[in-house]
Amino acid sequence: MTLQPNDRVAGVPESGIRKFFELAEERDDVISLGVGEPDFSTPWAARSAAIHSLEEGRTSYTSNRGMADLRELISDYSRRWDHDYDPDTEVLVTTGASEAVDLALRTFISPGDTVAVHQPNYISYQPGIEFAGGEPLGVPTRAADDFALTPEALRAAGAKEADLLVLCYPNNPTGAVMDASEVRAVADFCVDNDIDVIADEIYAALTYDGDHTSIASMPGMRERTIVINGFSKAYAMTGLRLGYALGPAAAIKSMNRVHQYTMLSAPTTAQFAAIEALRSCEDAVTEMTAEYNRRRRFVLSRFEEMGLDCFTSRGAFYAFPECGGDDEAFAEELLEDQGVAVVPGSVFGESGEGHLRVSYATGMRELKIAMNRLEDFYRSR
Amino acid sequence: MDTKRELLSLLSTDARESTEDIARQLGVDAERVEELLDELEAEGTVRGYQAVVDWDNTDDQHVAAFVELNVELDRETGYEEIAERIARFSEVESLRLVSGDYDFAIEVTGDSMQDVSKFISNQIAPIPEITQTVTHFIMETYKEAGIDFGDRDGDDRLSVSP
Numbered sequence: 001m002t003l004q005p006n007d008r009v010a011g012v013p014e015s016g017i018r019k020f021f022e023l024a025e026e027r028d029d030v031i032s033l034g035v036g037e038p039d040f041s042t043p044w045a046a047r048s049a050a051i052h053s054l055e056e057g058r059t060s061y062t063s064n065r066g067m068a069d070l071r072e073l074i075s076d077y078s079r080r081w082d083h084d085y086d087p088d089t090e091v092l093v094t095t096g097a098s099e100a101v102d103l104a105l106r107t108f109i110s111p112g113d114t115v116a117v118h119q120p121n122y123i124s125y126q127p128g129i130e131f132a133g134g135e136p137l138g139v140p141t142r143a144a145d146d147f148a149l150t151p152e153a154l155r156a157a158g159a160k161e162a163d164l165l166v167l168c169y170p171n172n173p174t175g176a177v178m179d180a181s182e183v184r185a186v187a188d189f190c191v192d193n194d195i196d197v198i199a200d201e202i203y204a205a206l207t208y209d210g211d212h213t214s215i216a217s218m219p220g221m222r223e224r225t226i227v228i229n230g231f232s233k234a235y236a237m238t239g240l241r242l243g244y245a246l247g248p249a250a251a252i253k254s255m256n257r258v259h260q261y262t263m264l265s266a267p268t269t270a271q272f273a274a275i276e277a278l279r280s281c282e283d284a285v286t287e288m289t290a291e292y293n294r295r296r297r298f299v300l301s302r303f304e305e306m307g308l309d310c311f312t313s314r315g316a317f318y319a320f321p322e323c324g325g326d327d328e329a330f331a332e333e334l335l336e337d338q339g340v341a342v343v344p345g346s347v348f349g350e351s352g353e354g355h356l357r358v359s360y361a362t363g364m365r366e367l368k369i370a371m372n373r374l375e376d377f378y379r380s381r
Numbered sequence: 382m383d384t385k386r387e388l389l390s391l392l393s394t395d396a397r398e399s400t401e402d403i404a405r406q407l408g409v410d411a412e413r414v415e416e417l418l419d420e421l422e423a424e425g426t427v428r429g430y431q432a433v434v435d436w437d438n439t440d441d442q443h444v445a446a447f448v449e450l451n452v453e454l455d456r457e458t459g460y461e462e463i464a465e466r467i468a469r470f471s472e473v474e475s476l477r478l479v480s481g482d483y484d485f486a487i488e489v490t491g492d493s494m495q496d497v498s499k500f501i502s503n504q505i506a507p508i509p510e511i512t513q514t515v516t517h518f519i520m521e522t523y524k525e526a527g528i529d530f531g532d533r534d535g536d537d538r539l540s541v542s543p
Binding site for chain 2: 015017020021024025030032034035036037039122123124172290294295297298301302341343364368
């Protein structure tokens with residue numbers, strides 16, 4: 001037999017999200033609350049800068065680490081979360097935050113390493129860990145803790161023995177955030193047990209009624225943390241594929257070794273867009289964030305009115321209500337009966353069972369109709 | 382952003398939302414929204430609620446023009462007094478004092494170009510303080526009140542994505 005995938009690849013199952021994508025694609029009257037990206041367009045100033053760079057013929061590779069201006073701007077931007085990274089040695093621009101996650105996993109996982117991942121969580125971490133030869137250790141988080149990661153949960157899952165922790169807050173799929181004291185407790189656990197952290201903070205700018213706290217800003221954490229962020233969510237630039245990693249110089253140098261041989265450099269056009277985004281699109285981000293926040297409050301109060309239990313999610317653009325029982329059947333029937341697409345929580349790990357990921361990256365008009373349909377469905381069930 | 386400021390920003394995007402839906406989005410109850418609306422109206426912050434109409438999509442004749450006005454002030458007459466006289470005409474949709482080559486920028490509407498021209502020459506130009514008028518008929522509206530009339534973009538995102 002030719003072209004057989006290796007065991008690592010063959011061992012990773014297809015994502016459960018695929019099935020719902022196909023079901024939703026079958027009909028054209030669906031209101032989708034299943035989308036994991038902004039419904040806004042990239043701010044025009046950023047698009048325009050990208051177009052201009054194309055007109056000027058600026059389409060060659062950039063330095064492996066990304067354009068110097070961009071790294072400088074990223075370094076300044078990230079100060080808002082108490083970061084202090086040297087643009088020349090501690091910033092690496094990547095092809096989406098996804099590449100940064102993959103680089104970090106491949107750079108810091110040695111074969112057989114145990115990598116703790118809290119659950120429910122974004123679907124790419126576990127396969128990424130397995131591709132890199134690590135052994136994922138799921139750490140369940142609970143609705144009772146508002147889906148924040150706690151030292152108790154880490155201990156209960158046996159994460160004391162872990163070499164690495166992948167941390168993602170504000171979280172996809174729950175919309176959970178962690179406040180400073182909660183982050184501090186996890187940081188202390190990592191320092192005490194000598195665990196390095198890959199902190200995927202792609203949703204950091206989308207934190208409502210409070211500020212994001214980065215684990216890298218906690219005592220003893222800077223030297224053991226890779227911070228990952230990007231432009232996809234905050235600047236609505238998903239298709240431009242631009243992210244970055246921040247970390248101690250030696251760690252970034254190691255990641256760059258993989259990056260320079262596999263990616264060479266992040267897309268140049270997207271780097272021009274990102275420079276303009278950081279220079280002049282802060283207001284657009286503020287507006288988008290305010291809009292998400294209004295939708296978040298709307299969705300949460302509609303859940304309350306219809307009697308659907310949901311903790312107060314304060315980040316990203318997801319709510320994670322409890323539908324009870326078989327979440328997959330619930331989501332499937334909701335799609336069939338009412339034409340509303342959501343993603344069943346179990347897709348994001350076992351501890352997501354009995355929940356739904358409801359994305360509010362959808363206009364208010366659709367959101368209102370979808371909530372009415374969901375209410376009809378829920379009450380008749 | 383405090384609730385009142387946020388209510389303003391919400392209304393300026395869509396003033397037709399129900400009080401209940403506004404309340405849900407602001408995280409307060411409907412009575413509080415009514416209270417704030419009353420306050421905003423009473424203090425003169427919110428002056429009205431209007432639809433943004435693309436008249437080209439109606440069968441009606443609708444003509445609009447921007448008119449530049451130059452005025453001459455004297456001891457007795459200031460901008461305020463002149464503005465007051467111009468604002469009284471129902472044909473005048475907007476009236477602003479601006480910096481630059483002319484003094485007032487007004488928007489005038491009517492059923493035909495003739496209608497608008499007549500109004501300018503018979504009602505506006507004769508005002509003694511007005512020294513010059515320049516009328517610009519609006520040929521096409523691309524964007525108004527923050528709404529892009531050409532924007533017919535559908536949602537081309539994948540319907541379900543991680």
